[in-house]
Amino acid sequence: MSRKTMSPRLTLGALILLACCMSTGAVTTDICEGQQATLNCGSSVINVVSANYGRTDRVTCISGRPRHQIRNTNCLNPTTFPLVTSMCNGHTSCSLDASNSVFSDPCYGTYKYLHVIYNCIPPMTTDICEGQQATLNCGSSVINVVSANYGRTDRVTCVSGRPRHQIRNTNCLNPTTFPLVTSMCNGHTSCSLDASNSVFSDPCYGTYKYLHVIYNCIPPMTTDICEGQQATLNCGSSMINVVSANYGRTDRVTCVSGRPRHQIRNTNCLNPTTFPLVTSMCNGHTSCSLDASNSVFSDPCYGTYKYLHVIYNCIPPKTTVICEGQQATLNCGSSHINVVSANYGRTDGVTCVTGRPPSQISNTNCLNPTTLLSVAGMCNGHTSCSLSASNSVFSDPCYGTYKYLYVSYTCT
Missing domain, CATH: 2.60.120.740 (Rhamnose-binding lectin domain (RBL))
Known part of the structure; x- marks a missing residue:
């Protein structure tokens, strides 16, 4: 989808989104209301940086539209980001429908568009020579194995000090490697692998082998649910694993629309019981519905307008x-x-x-x-x-x- 030339007069929302895109080197897609498009990262996986279904300028998706439908450039929908991340993060591609039925209507009468900024995270490769060990480490992200083989497919990897007859066979494949490695690594932040016949069996006797693994690190997703509202965490066919959760307030920018200053002043509103409650409701499920309310989590700071902040992984x-x-x-x-x-x-x-x-x-x-x-x-x-x-x-x-x-x- 072609990019449009930006007007010299940019709204605050547009400036924030532009700065985000420039700083991350991310890809930007705009999908006009009523249309569909696919984010595609090839062999890499999608990581959504920001998303909004609304309008923040008067140049995007305006063809044939009357002025009153593009006048509002402060049309923001804070639920867009968690919805798009749940549909796209960790996938190599995902289809998006820019419609009120998916995202609800944040500004009636305005012709909207879905603006998404995302990164394509390339897979990483590790080669472990036979008889050695190594650890795959994704930090706070989780491992998703793309392919794995314990054998030999070239004459350049793990050849130091080896005679020719041990590296001659470059068609040494072991189809059971992939399921074994996924069972040991998928969904973990790190995993140790031992390149040995005792683990993977010997697919080609007499050949010096290596364990070749291609994997992605899938970043955790974040959802903010304003007090009094509900939202659903959705991991498709994967399972939810909650990393952290808090019902309270730790900043003055989340869920502030229409709120007086005294309701957002307290940014040290923490509720330590939130995490165990959310994990009990969500962990191990493919989706779960959450209600950001005092009746569920109790009130950690009376008089403050709160939100439920959840960071979670989708574990394949x-x-x-x-x-x-x-x-x-x-x-x-x-x-x-x-x-x-x-x-x-x-x-x-x-x-x-x-x-x-x-x-x-x-x-x-x-x-x-x-x-x-x-x-x-x-x-x-x-x-x-x-x-x-x-x-x-x-x-x-x-x-x-x-x-x-x-x-x-x-x-x-």
């Missing part, structure tokens, strides 16, 4: 693959397992194929609809559970096919 599910005839353990430490999906069968031609003839891996439409119920019964609510990928446990959904047990789960 972990995955585990267990080849037929083998066993594995799902482990959530002190958290509890919540199975999202599971299938004992085969849906691709690359997983658990080593040493198998084509006739045993050709059927990629082998589904067992009772798997989810069985795995959930064995694992949900436990901190760990052992699973055996066998016909005796799940029955045989496709005779003659070499199967595997695929499980997607979260730790809550």
Whole structure:
């Protein structure tokens, strides 16, 4: 979408948004009311910096509009940002609809547009030579593994001091690496990885291998809910993990519209019971509704107009693959397992194929609809559970096919 030339006379809102964009090197998109557009970061992930559905200038989305529809340049909607972050953050792309039905109408009679500033966060790469260890660290963000392989695909990585015959094979692939690494790392701020056959098995005997991991660090999201209002945290298919929460006031800029000075003066209004309450309502759920009110959180500072400030992560599910005839353990430490999906069968031609003839891996439409119920019964609510990928446990959904047990789960 083309950028429009800005007028020399900029409103305060436009100046703030412009300064934000210039300081972060972010991408800007304007979507006129009634239209749709897609934010796309390719292999990177979206991190929304700011968003507003309203109007802050008289140059954007004005074609064919009468003056009275573009006159109001102070049309701000503070709920836009948390809504857009919930729809887009951590995804490689997201579709947005600039409409009152999505964002409500902040200024009746004004022709609005959705203004979004966002960064594309490129994935990071780590190579761990066989026999060594390393830690993926995302600070306050959470890890989301994009791809992983324990093997060898080139002759330049981890070659120091190695004879030629140990680095000759550059087609050494291990399809079970990705689900194993995601189960160990996804949703954590850091995780330690050991590049060894004991962890990943040996996909190519005699080759000196390395663990190659590509991952993103997904920043936490922030939502502010003004006193007396409600909002929903939404993580799509991921699970909510609350980082911090406070019902009170710590600044004089949030939720101040129409409020007298004495109601926003106190910026040291803290409520230590907010965090455990919000975590109990939201953690482990894909979405949760929150009501910013004294009846829920009590009143930490009488006479001050408060807001509920929540910082949270969306944690992608972990995955585990267990080849037929083998066993594995799902482990959530002190958290509890919540199975999202599971299938004992085969849906691709690359997983658990080593040493198998084509006739045993050709059927990629082998589904067992009772798997989810069985795995959930064995694992949900436990901190760990052992699973055996066998016909005796799940029955045989496709005779003659070499199967595997695929499980997607979260730790809550």
